[in-house]
Amino acid sequence: MGIALALLGAASAALFAGIGSAIGVGRAGQAAAGLVTEDPSQFSRALILQLLPGTQGIYGLLIAFIALSNIGLLGGQVDTGMSVGTGLMYLFACLPMAFVGLVSAMQQSKASVASIGLVAKRPDQFGKSMIFPAMVETYAILALLISILAINGIPR
Amino acid sequence: MSVLPMKHMIVCAKRQDRKAILEKLQRTEAVEIISREDDESDEVFNRIDVSQSSQLFVKNSAQAERALEVLNSAAPEKSSLLSAFAGRTPITLEEYEANAKKRDKVMRDVNDILKLDKELTEAKADIPRITTQIEALTPWIGLTEPLSFAGTKKTAAFIGTFPELLTEAEIAERLAAAAPDVEALDVNVINSEDNITSVLISCLKTEKDKVDEALRRMNFQRPPVSDLIPSEQLDAYDRELKAAVAKIDSTREAIASYADKREDIKFIADYFRMRAEKYEVLGTLAQTKRTFIIEGFVPEQYAGTLEQDLSQSFDVAVEMLDPEPSEDVPVLLKNGPFAEPVEGIIESYSMPGAGELDPTTPVACFYYILFGMMLSDFAYGAMMSLATFVLIKKMKNMERPMRKTLTMFFYCGLGTMLSGILFGSYFGDAPTVIASTFFGKTLEVPKLIDPLSQPMKMLVLCFAIGIIHLFAGLVINLYTALKQKRYVDAVSDSVLWMLLVAGLLLFGLTTDMVTGMFSLNKISPVAGNIGKIMAVIGAIGIVLMDGRESRNWFKRTLKGLYGLYNVTGYLSDLLSYSRLLALGLATSVISSVFNQMGSMVAGTPVVGVIFFILIFIVGHLLNLAINALGAYVHANRLQYVEFFGKFYNGGGRKFTPFATNTKYIKIQDQ
Numbered sequence: 126m127g128i129a130l131a132l133l134g135a136a137s138a139a140l141f142a143g144i145g146s147a148i149g150v151g152r153a154g155q156a157a158a159g160l161v162t163e164d165p166s167q168f169s170r171a172l173i174l175q176l177l178p179g180t181q182g183i184y185g186l187l188i189a190f191i192a193l194s195n196i197g198l199l200g201g202q203v204d205t206g207m208s209v210g211t212g213l214m215y216l217f218a219c220l221p222m223a224f225v226g227l228v229s230a231m232q233q234s235k236a237s238v239a240s241i242g243l244v245a246k247r248p249d250q251f252g253k254s255m256i257f258p259a260m261v262e263t264y265a266i267l268a269l270l271i272s273i274l275a276i277n278g279i280p281r
Numbered sequence: 282m283s284v285l286p287m288k289h290m291i292v293c294a295k296r297q298d299r300k301a302i303l304e305k306l307q308r309t310e311a312v313e314i315i316s317r318e319d320d321e322s323d324e325v326f327n328r329i330d331v332s333q334s335s336q337l338f339v340k341n342s343a344q345a346e347r348a349l350e351v352l353n354s355a356a357p358e359k360s361s362l363l364s365a366f367a368g369r370t371p372i373t374l375e376e377y378e379a380n381a382k383k384r385d386k387v388m389r390d391v392n393d394i395l396k397l398d399k400e401l402t403e404a405k406a407d408i409p410r411i412t413t414q415i416e417a418l419t420p421w422i423g424l425t426e427p428l429s430f431a432g433t434k435k436t437a438a439f440i441g442t443f444p445e446l447l448t449e450a451e452i453a454e455r456l457a458a459a460a461p462d463v464e465a466l467d468v469n470v471i472n473s474e475d476n477i478t479s480v481l482i483s484c485l486k487t488e489k490d491k492v493d494e495a496l497r498r499m500n501f502q503r504p505p506v507s508d509l510i511p512s513e514q515l516d517a518y519d520r521e522l523k524a525a526v527a528k529i530d531s532t533r534e535a536i537a538s539y540a541d542k543r544e545d546i547k548f549i550a551d552y553f554r555m556r557a558e559k560y561e562v563l564g565t566l567a568q569t570k571r572t573f574i575i576e577g578f579v580p581e582q583y584a585g586t587l588e589q590d591l592s593q594s595f596d597v598a599v600e601m602l603d604p605e606p607s608e609d610v611p612v613l614l615k616n617g618p619f620a621e622p623v624e625g626i627i628e629s630y631s632m633p634g635a636g637e638l639d640p641t642t643p644v645a646c647f648y649y650i651l652f653g654m655m656l657s658d659f660a661y662g663a664m665m666s667l668a669t670f671v672l673i674k675k676m677k678n679m680e681r682p683m684r685k686t687l688t689m690f691f692y693c694g695l696g697t698m699l700s701g702i703l704f705g706s707y708f709g710d711a712p713t714v715i716a717s718t719f720f721g722k723t724l725e726v727p728k729l730i731d732p733l734s735q736p737m738k739m740l741v742l743c744f745a746i747g748i749i750h751l752f753a754g755l756v757i758n759l760y761t762a763l764k765q766k767r768y769v770d771a772v773s774d775s776v777l778w779m780l781l782v783a784g785l786l787l788f789g790l791t792t793d794m795v796t797g798m799f800s801l802n803k804i805s806p807v808a809g810n811i812g813k814i815m816a817v818i819g820a821i822g823i824v825l826m827d828g829r830e831s832r833n834w835f836k837r838t839l840k841g842l843y844g845l846y847n848v849t850g851y852l853s854d855l856l857s858y859s860r861l862l863a864l865g866l867a868t869s870v871i872s873s874v875f876n877q878m879g880s881m882v883a884g885t886p887v888v889g890v891i892f893f894i895l896i897f898i899v900g901h902l903l904n905l906a907i908n909a910l911g912a913y914v915h916a917n918r919l920q921y922v923e924f925f926g927k928f929y930n931g932g933g934r935k936f937t938p939f940a941t942n943t944k945y946i947k948i949q950d951q
Binding site (some may be wrong): 151173178180184199248255256259260262267269 | 455628734857859863864877910915917921
């Protein structure tokens with residue numbers, strides 16, 4: 126039972142953060158495609174702005190990977206007798222990344238879309254346009270940090 | 282590391298020299314021309330209207346560009362992946378003059394190409410027209426009379442279609458019902474498909490009108506008339522179609538035959554672009570009957586040589602003035618080879634405003650380190666540095682902005698290599714994985730900190746770098762204020778904050794909470810007490826000074842208290858540096874995911890190794906791309922938000938010299 130809860134935690138980090146990034150990158154991609162139809166030379170800039178909401182998925186993967194390797198599901202000894210308490214600890218430790226990853230990726234994509242609009246009108250302002258989506262990402266990073274610290278703090 | 286001082290240059294020269302002087306200035310690329318509006322009341326100086334000739338040059342240039350496009354679609358130019366880095370082709374002044382003489386001939390070629398393109402478009406438009414005609418005629422192929430056939434001496438013929446599928450009997454029946462008193466009728470169905478029935482109906486000439494009336498009520502439609510028998514007509518159309526296709530091919534070939542003129546056309550496009558630009562400047566100059574005046578900003582270091590050059594070659598009077606404080610002086614940065622590459626980063630934020638320092642050098646130092654910590658892999662850094670180094674060395678004519686960017690990534694690669702060594706990351710944990718999967722040995726890579734197993738230690742390192750970064754910002758702020766003799770600002774905006782933040786840090790290091798959390802050694806309580814005192818002095822000072830522009834003491838204290846609240850801003854700034862840890866971990870964890878995937882398949886002999894190598898290459902390239910992007914974005918953010926927030930406002934205008942803004946060629950002036 127414990128190991129199943131821990132696995133649920135790892136899976137939800139990858140799951141929700143991944144969903145958020147997929148939605149985010151998709152949404153930003155539509156705007157980017159629009160920009161490139163008008164001005165193909167803006168491709169690389171549009172691509173960078175599109176990819177910004179994609180990092181949450183990577184952070185989710187990161188948490189899932191650390192959790193999986195800690196509970197021994199990656200090539201180690203699987204602790205089938207893990208207590209429910211420990212399992213819940215893993216589950217809760219993964220939650221910040223799961224939820225903040227989901228929501229921040231979606232919100233970041235809105236900033237990305239707006240920034241792509243900015244680049245469309247003023248290509249010279251690309252440097253600044255990158256910062257607005259990056260502001261949203263801060264919270265995903267903070268959640269990632271807490272999830273990492275929490276998983277590492279679980280006694281083994 | 283500085284903003285170059287500018288001179289306000291005024292040149293007065295003879296009107297006959299004006300084109301030569303402008304060309305000289307355009308090639309030197311050292312002067313930003315100040316253009317002034319025409320002053321109607323000025324009776325001595327006036328501007329000449331150059332819009333007509335300038336428009337002609339713009340048009341010529343656009344035509345040449347269009348011809349290049351046409352040429353490229355008929356005979357694509359060979360280009361490699363690296364051509365994006367190649368830059369403009371350098372040519373000497375003599376080559377320029379020689380090429381400029383050929384301009385009329387080249388423009389004729391350009392017009393020929395455009396004419397051929399028009400023919401091509403027309404020929405292409407013919408094809409759908411002919412195809413539609415063929416389609417319309419196909420149902421009538423069995424008819425032995427032309428479509429215009431109206432009948433014989435005694436009979437009348439109706440050729441046309443019904444919009445439904447009908448047999449001969451059905452048609453005869455309906456006709457009989459619609460016109461009961463018609464004596465003789467002959468219905469021949471020529472073709473029936475797609476809900477359309479094509480028919481030939483004959484009747485006596487005397488009953489023509491009755492049949493006509495009946496047919497109209499049955500939705501009978503007549504086809505487009507032609508005097509040839511359908512099969513012959515079809516042959517004619519086929520010949521037309523073949524001719525059109527042949528015409529397209531031959532026109533394409535004719536266009537492609539101009540491929541060897543491509544370089545000339547490129548030159549001519551640039552040539553007219555340059556002339557258009559020159560004429561636009563010419564239009565802004567103040568001129569009298571025999572003289573003219575150019576005004577502009579020149580960087581001080583070029584002012585001397587420029588003055589000398591001009592007075593040697595022409596009869597001119599040159600004056601170099603110090604700009605008035607009210608003037609909008611453009612900003613040009615000058616930095617050494619180490620800092621210069623990040624000028625682009627500064628530029629995309631904002632150029633330094635009046636009186637501000639050029640922040641390029643401190644930004645460069647931190648940029649390479651911060652980027653390195655976020656990518657943090659020796660091998661990735663080595664790949665980046667090597668790739669950019671080879672590109673820079675190989676592409677001699679690379680444009681300056683591109684060269685700067687690549688040099689920046691070269692240094693970022695060095696930073697990445699350094700932090701890769703610190704954290705023992707070489708393609709992630711590849712050495713360990715390879716040693717254990719292929720050689721059955723355990724290999725321990727030497728490292729200072731292992732971010733994955735000691736995240737708290739790593740976090741402390743990140744915060745330490747953050748504190749240094751933020752304090753560097755405050756120090757620059759202090760320096761700028763002192764230099765501008767704003768001593769009160771220097772103390773209240775920098776010194777007090779340094780006292781408060783440093784005091785809080787010292788005090789924090791004596792508390793159990795902080796030291797326990799980060800497993801640090803507690804420092805002596807004396808230091809903590811000093812910290813307390815520093816923090817209190819800082820806090821009181823900020824409350825007193827932050828609202829200093831208000832005269833009302835009550836308001837001033839309230840503003841001061843609000844100012845003190847900004848201390849939370851420092852906390853969030855500091856926490857922001859945890860992204861160094863997060864992004865560094867992202868790189869190393871994802872690379873170890875790929876390494877592990879590789880090692881899982883590596884068990885099977887031979888094939889396993891191949892798969893391992895495949896996964897290794899693809900996985901690590903992907904990881905490098907994603908994380909280099911992340912490191913770039915977040916290194917920028919740390920500079921723009923956290924660092925610049927402490928001292929930098931920007932707002933300057935970039936120096937844009939009167940230059941040859943060409944696309945293909947670059948003239949080298951000795």
